[in-house]
Amino acid sequence: MSNTNDYSWASVCESADVPSMVGVRALLNGEQVAIFRIKGQLYAVSAIDPFTKMAVLARGIVGDLKGKVVVASPIYKQHFVLEDGSCLEDETVSIKTYPIRESNGKIELAIAEAIAA
Amino acid sequence: MSKQKIVVVGNGMVGHKFIDNMIQHEAADQYDVITFSEEPRLAYDRVQLSSYFAGATADDLMLTSEGYYQESGVSYVLNDKVVEIKSDENKVVTASGREEAYDKLVLATGSFPFVPPIPGKDQPHCLVYRTIEDLEDITASAKQSKVGVVVGGGLLGLEAANALQNLGLQVHVVEFAPRLMAVQLDEGGGDLLRKKISSLGVQIHTEKNTKEIIDGEECRYRMNFADGSFLETDMILFSAGIRPQDELARQFNIEIGERGGIVVNNFCETSVKDIYAVGECALWNGRIFGLVAPGYTMAKVAASHISGGSEEFTGADMSTKLKLLGVDVASIGDAQGRTPGCLSYVYQDGVADVYKRIIVSEDRTKLLGAVLVGDVEAYGTLQQMCVLGMDLPESPEALILPSVDGGGGAVMGVDALPDAASICSCHDVSKGQICCAVQDGAMTIGDIKSATKAGTGCGGCVALATQVMNSELTKLGVEVNTDLCEHFAHTRQELYHIVRVEKIKSFDDLIEKHGKGLGCDICKPAAASILASCWNDYVLKDEHAGLQDTNDHFMANMQKNGTYSVVPRVAGGEITPDKLIALGQVAKTYNLYTKITGGQRIDLFGAQQHELPLIWKELIDAGFETGHAYGKSLRTVKSCVGSTWCRYGVLDSVGMAIRLEDRYKGLRAPHKIKFGVSGCTRECAEAQSKDVGVIATEHGWSLYLCGNGGMKPRHADLFATGLDDETLITYIDRFLMFYVRTGDRLQRTSVWMDNLDGGLDYLKQVVIDDKLNVCAELESEMAQVVGTYQCEWKTTIEDPEKLKRFRTFVNSDEKDNTVVFVEERSQIRPATDEELVRFVESTESEMA
Numbered sequence: 001m002s003n004t005n006d007y008s009w010a011s012v013c014e015s016a017d018v019p020s021m022v023g024v025r026a027l028l029n030g031e032q033v034a035i036f037r038i039k040g041q042l043y044a045v046s047a048i049d050p051f052t053k054m055a056v057l058a059r060g061i062v063g064d065l066k067g068k069v070v071v072a073s074p075i076y077k078q079h080f081v082l083e084d085g086s087c088l089e090d091e092t093v094s095i096k097t098y099p100i101r102e103s104n105g106k107i108e109l110a111i112a113e114a115i116a117a
Numbered sequence: 118m119s120k121q122k123i124v125v126v127g128n129g130m131v132g133h134k135f136i137d138n139m140i141q142h143e144a145a146d147q148y149d150v151i152t153f154s155e156e157p158r159l160a161y162d163r164v165q166l167s168s169y170f171a172g173a174t175a176d177d178l179m180l181t182s183e184g185y186y187q188e189s190g191v192s193y194v195l196n197d198k199v200v201e202i203k204s205d206e207n208k209v210v211t212a213s214g215r216e217e218a219y220d221k222l223v224l225a226t227g228s229f230p231f232v233p234p235i236p237g238k239d240q241p242h243c244l245v246y247r248t249i250e251d252l253e254d255i256t257a258s259a260k261q262s263k264v265g266v267v268v269g270g271g272l273l274g275l276e277a278a279n280a281l282q283n284l285g286l287q288v289h290v291v292e293f294a295p296r297l298m299a300v301q302l303d304e305g306g307g308d309l310l311r312k313k314i315s316s317l318g319v320q321i322h323t324e325k326n327t328k329e330i331i332d333g334e335e336c337r338y339r340m341n342f343a344d345g346s347f348l349e350t351d352m353i354l355f356s357a358g359i360r361p362q363d364e365l366a367r368q369f370n371i372e373i374g375e376r377g378g379i380v381v382n383n384f385c386e387t388s389v390k391d392i393y394a395v396g397e398c399a400l401w402n403g404r405i406f407g408l409v410a411p412g413y414t415m416a417k418v419a420a421s422h423i424s425g426g427s428e429e430f431t432g433a434d435m436s437t438k439l440k441l442l443g444v445d446v447a448s449i450g451d452a453q454g455r456t457p458g459c460l461s462y463v464y465q466d467g468v469a470d471v472y473k474r475i476i477v478s479e480d481r482t483k484l485l486g487a488v489l490v491g492d493v494e495a496y497g498t499l500q501q502m503c504v505l506g507m508d509l510p511e512s513p514e515a516l517i518l519p520s521v522d523g524g525g526g527a528v529m530g531v532d533a534l535p536d537a538a539s540i541c542s543c544h545d546v547s548k549g550q551i552c553c554a555v556q557d558g559a560m561t562i563g564d565i566k567s568a569t570k571a572g573t574g575c576g577g578c579v580a581l582a583t584q585v586m587n588s589e590l591t592k593l594g595v596e597v598n599t600d601l602c603e604h605f606a607h608t609r610q611e612l613y614h615i616v617r618v619e620k621i622k623s624f625d626d627l628i629e630k631h632g633k634g635l636g637c638d639i640c641k642p643a644a645a646s647i648l649a650s651c652w653n654d655y656v657l658k659d660e661h662a663g664l665q666d667t668n669d670h671f672m673a674n675m676q677k678n679g680t681y682s683v684v685p686r687v688a689g690g691e692i693t694p695d696k697l698i699a700l701g702q703v704a705k706t707y708n709l710y711t712k713i714t715g716g717q718r719i720d721l722f723g724a725q726q727h728e729l730p731l732i733w734k735e736l737i738d739a740g741f742e743t744g745h746a747y748g749k750s751l752r753t754v755k756s757c758v759g760s761t762w763c764r765y766g767v768l769d770s771v772g773m774a775i776r777l778e779d780r781y782k783g784l785r786a787p788h789k790i791k792f793g794v795s796g797c798t799r800e801c802a803e804a805q806s807k808d809v810g811v812i813a814t815e816h817g818w819s820l821y822l823c824g825n826g827g828m829k830p831r832h833a834d835l836f837a838t839g840l841d842d843e844t845l846i847t848y849i850d851r852f853l854m855f856y857v858r859t860g861d862r863l864q865r866t867s868v869w870m871d872n873l874d875g876g877l878d879y880l881k882q883v884v885i886d887d888k889l890n891v892c893a894e895l896e897s898e899m900a901q902v903v904g905t906y907q908c909e910w911k912t913t914i915e916d917p918e919k920l921k922r923f924r925t926f927v928n929s930d931e932k933d934n935t936v937v938f939v940e941e942r943s944q945i946r947p948a949t950d951e952e953l954v955r956f957v958e959s960t961e962s963e964m965a
Contacts, residue, residue, distance in 0.1 A: 012927065012928045013927040013928050017921075017927045018927070019659070019662075019663075020663070021662075021663035022662050022663045022670075022922075024924075024927045025925060025926050025927065026926055026927050026928045026929075027926045027928060027929040027931060032926075032933070032935070035927075038635065039635070048935065052677065052678075052679075053935065053950075053953070054677075054678055054679035054935055054936075055679055055933050055935045055936075056667070056675070056679045059667040059670070059671070059675075059679075059726075060638070060667070061637070061638040061641055061642070061663070061664075061665075061666065062635070062663065063604075063634070063635045063636045063637035063638060063640075063641060064634045064635040064636075064637065065603065065637055066603070069635065070637075072637070072638035074666065074667035074668075074675055075675065075677065075679070077638065079638075
């Protein structure tokens with residue numbers, strides 16, 4: 001991954017809007033993003049469950065399995081690794097991840113165009 | 118080749134078993150089977166007949182159905198008795214004049230109750246106990262009677278006495294012999310049984326020979342005995358043994374035994390070519406077998422012989438184990454020690470009222486028989502040793518001595534049994550079959566029951582089957598891992614105990630002290646449920662919020678498209694017109710799909726997460742509260758309309774349903790729980806398919822426990838009868854809390870009970886007799902849950918901080934565009950995948 005300084009960042013919400021261990025959903029250029037704060041670390045992944053195409057992942061239970069931090073889809077319970085978007089039950093499936101940071105009391109996501117650049 | 122025509126006379130348990138064997142046969146299509154029955158219905162379970170008095174219906178007792186026979190190509194004629202056999206023409210003739218030709222004829226005419234030839238025996242309230250029609254007569258007679266006498270102190274007679282007692286009568290048993298169950302028990306066993314049954318209020322009169330039945334002075338009848346004494350009673354039930362129903366065979370020159378019974382050989386063939394006899398009408402080697410298991414074996418042998426097999430009937434083990442009026446009794450082999458030269462060992466405990474005796478061969482190497490009263494735990498081992506002729510251990514007395522510090526007790530391990538040993542005689546399951554099921558992955562006795570059917574008949578073999586399973590698991594080196602998940606090396610039950618004892622109030626605290634890592638979607642909801650059961654905290658408290666499945670978190674049920682359904686509580690299914698209108702208005706305002714649920718309430722589908730608080734604000738204003746449809750908790754108490762309106766209702770089922778639902782609403786449990794309350798034994802609320810089923814009878818409530826519908830439907834077991842309101846609630850309090858304490862994660866009450874060592878009986882000991890001395894605790898824990906109930910939705914909409922959780926997006930008021938509905942039958946439904954593709958294409962082309 002390239003240096004995070006290369007991205008341009010969009011502020012999506014206040015820091016206080018993302019509680020610990022409970023996901024929230026944000027809209028970033030029409031894409032639904034699930035945001036989690038786990039043991040102080042922020043994660044952002046696509047909110048769309050690839051198995052059902054429904055935007056439910058922000059509503060899954062988070063935890064860890066075999067040392068990896070995961071979210072479980074609330075529909076059919078597959079687990080997605082928050083770090084890289086891979087699915088523990090099906091290696092052919094993965095979800096998109098987004099660079100995320102906390103800056104001046106705001107939660108910021110990297111904007112897609114900047115990633116492409 | 119044309120099909121062989123098989124005519125079966127009689128459709129009782131054994132006749133049906135024969136037909137079932139033919140249906141299951143690989144060459145079933147080569148046979149045409151037709152059965153005639155003089156009764157108005159197909160085969161039903163006579164062994165469980167007494168459950169009819171506890172609320173079971175004729176339908177519950179059915180062993181088969183007309184539909185099953187039709188599907189299987191079996192013809193049947195009810196209400197038509199076969200009255201003639203033309204064996205020279207291979208034909209039978211029925212009472213209605215119908216002629217039916219046969220290639221093979223099977224007589225399964227069963228037996229009839231023997232009524233001693235006493236003058237006055239044919240009066241209206243002198244009855245017998247064999248068919249469903251008999252039971253209907255008994256019930257009707259009991260309604261007009263206070264005192265009842267059972268003539269006959271055998272197995273069936275005592276069962277009948279139990280039934281009369283349950284019907285509220287003052288019961289006497291009159292027996293000709295000097296002791297009860299003279300066929301199965303010895304003197305010591307019979308004496309103890311008599312003592313125990315007498316203490317339950319049933320009066321026993323032995324060595325009484327009834328001379329005549331005349332009009333009574335205080336009761337309807339008076340029975341005069343040969344010794345000059347008499348007894349007054351309002352009704353008399355004859356249960357003095359059975360006689361083979363051999364009249365048909367007798368008339369048409371088939372060989373009959375001296376004292377009755379159709380003589381058969383090892384293939385169940387009678388003296389006439391092409392004619393077989395099976396079950397209680399058949400006499401093999403001079404013996405009639407009055408139990409169902411030998412009858413089933415005969416049915417199998419006859420079916421095998423007709424279809425070219427070579428199975429033989431070589432006698433049957435008549436050992437029995439049963440519970441009579443709450444007393445455990447078992448009899449094995451030569452229980453009375455009639456074998457010449459035999460020796461016996463007796464253990465008697467006059468304090469706990471236990472009697473055990475084993476009869477061994479002269480050389481002390483083989484077990485010949487046994488009698489057990491009051492403690493029948495050794496039955497399985499002893500019965501196998503006896504039937505298989507296994508060598509006795511060095512000190513045979515150890516088999517019946519109570520175990521002291523783990524020593525002694527029934528020392529014979531199941532490992533000594535050969536694979537062919539029959540473990541479950543009801544379903545003919547061998548030790549080898551149970552071992553195979555374990556090799557195929559069965560890990561619990563519940564698995565064994567569903568894989569092999571073992572233990573699902575009379576239930577007498579469960580302990581033995583469990584031992585076989587455990588031994589096989591050990592042999593396979595399977596260490597049963599009961600850890601909840603990788604974060605906790607504990608079972609749910611252990612965690613529950615930890616939470617209670619250490620007064621742990623949060624998941625963080627629990628995992629820090631007793632687990633590792635962050636937790637997962639297995640342990641978090643389990644911990645949330647335990648914390649809720651113990652402390653009944655608000656589920657969305659900050660420290661609990663992340664533990665909940667989405668359903669519990671949003672207090673609604675997530676559907677396939679990520680939207681939610683909303684179910685307000687409608688206790689007992691009773692709802693006012695105003696509330697119905699309010700529900701309709703809410704559904705209309707938010708364009709929700711509405712459907713009536715199986716639990717007598719109304720489900721509103723298609724709500725998005727941000728709409729949930731708005732919907733609930735309106736529902737709460739209209740007087741609704743949450744229905745907990747989302748929780749592993751009490752769902753509904755289904756009821757029929759009960760005595761308030763129904764012509765047949767006996768008690769107020771709706772009132773009781775509402776009382777129960779209000780009491781237990783919100784209780785978190787290992788699995789969802791459902792109740793049902795029926796106002797009479799017609800059982801319109803289907804209470805026997807629920808975890809807790811309550812059925813009104815004229816003597817109070819009957820309580821059924823541990824049933825369920827769903828994937829593996831299971832009827833609830835009768836737990837207690839004749840309960841008043843308060844006792845009913847006390848028992849349910851204890852039962853629920855004991856389940857909440859000890860159930861495994863996502864374990865239904867049925868599986869939980871099946872896995873309790875001792876099953877239903879053990880549960881009765883805990884809940885009714887307080888064997889574990891925990892009832893006071895269970896009741897106070899329940900009182901705490903009941904006392905701290907809050908409507909979670911009401912608490913939530915009053916808290917602006919909590920409402921933030923329901924926003925769809927933290928940074929936008931837009932709606933979730935993955936949610937698409939289409940209309941069907943004038944309501945919304947989620948779009949299908951194909952419809953979604955079309956929708957996306959059309960919006961894209963609009964944008965272009």
